[in-house]
Amino acid sequence: MTVFFILGLVGLVILALSLLVGDVLDGALDALEADWISTAVVGGFVSAFGFGGAAADGAGLPWPISVVIGAGAGVLVAWFAWWLTRLVKDGPSDGTVSIGDSVGQTAQVITAIPGEGYGVIRVLVGGHTLQFNASANLPIEAGTKVNITGVLSPTAVSVTTVWQP
Numbered sequence: 001m002t003v004f005f006i007l008g009l010v011g012l013v014i015l016a017l018s019l020l021v022g023d024v025l026d027g028a029l030d031a032l033e034a035d036w037i038s039t040a041v042v043g044g045f046v047s048a049f050g051f052g053g054a055a056a057d058g059a060g061l062p063w064p065i066s067v068v069i070g071a072g073a074g075v076l077v078a079w080f081a082w083w084l085t086r087l088v089k090d091g092p093s094d095g096t097v098s099i100g101d102s103v104g105q106t107a108q109v110i111t112a113i114p115g116e117g118y119g120v121i122r123v124l125v126g127g128h129t130l131q132f133n134a135s136a137n138l139p140i141e142a143g144t145k146v147n148i149t150g151v152l153s154p155t156a157v158s159v160t161t162v163w164q165p
Contacts, residue, residue, distance in 0.1 A: 004054035004070060011047025018043055044081035049074030097126045099157065102148050106162060107132075113140040113159070121146060121159060134159045 018039035053070025057063065102125050113119030113136045121134040132148075133156040140146060146159040 004050045004052075004057055004066070006050065008047050008050025008054060011043050011045070011050055013043075014039060015043030015047055038082070038085055040081045040085050041078045045074040045078035048077035097128045097130065099130075099132065099151050099154060101125050102130060102132065102157060103150060105148050107134075107146050107148055107159065109134070109140050109142050109144045109146055109159075112142045115139045118156060121148070121157070123148060132157045136160060 049070040051070075052073030053066045056066035056069040061069070102123050105123050105125060107121040107123035109119055110122050110131065111120040113121075113134055115136075115138060118133040118135050119140065119142075120131055122129060122131050124130075134146070134148075135152060135156060136146070136159050138161075140159070140161055145162040147162055148157045148159055150158040152158055
């Protein structure tokens, strides 16, 4: 029972370290070259194996059965840890909005756009209101809805008026 209990504590230490220092320890497992192996998965398996085996051994079951029960608990917790870390890593995130994300969006002209020069438009992209300098082939009055057709520079876009039947 002592060996199982010590393994459980070692697994908890590994799991705590993986939560506190994150990916620093994952480099130690790079030699295994498998996407499903992470510090959280290894820590979860070792701790569940140890505590599951200790519980079975403490209940008076023979040592081989305690090992099987510990291994089953370890596999279950390791799978759950893998699933949770995959869910967090692959989950959607609101990345930084860039000027390229505005192409194809409808915007409103704030400052009139002359035939040769720049005006200002306002567009809503990913929940963020952005303002850009805008250029068009023809003059466009303030208040007009426009489509953003391309990126000219880090602060300027090209636009055309929205076609209305």
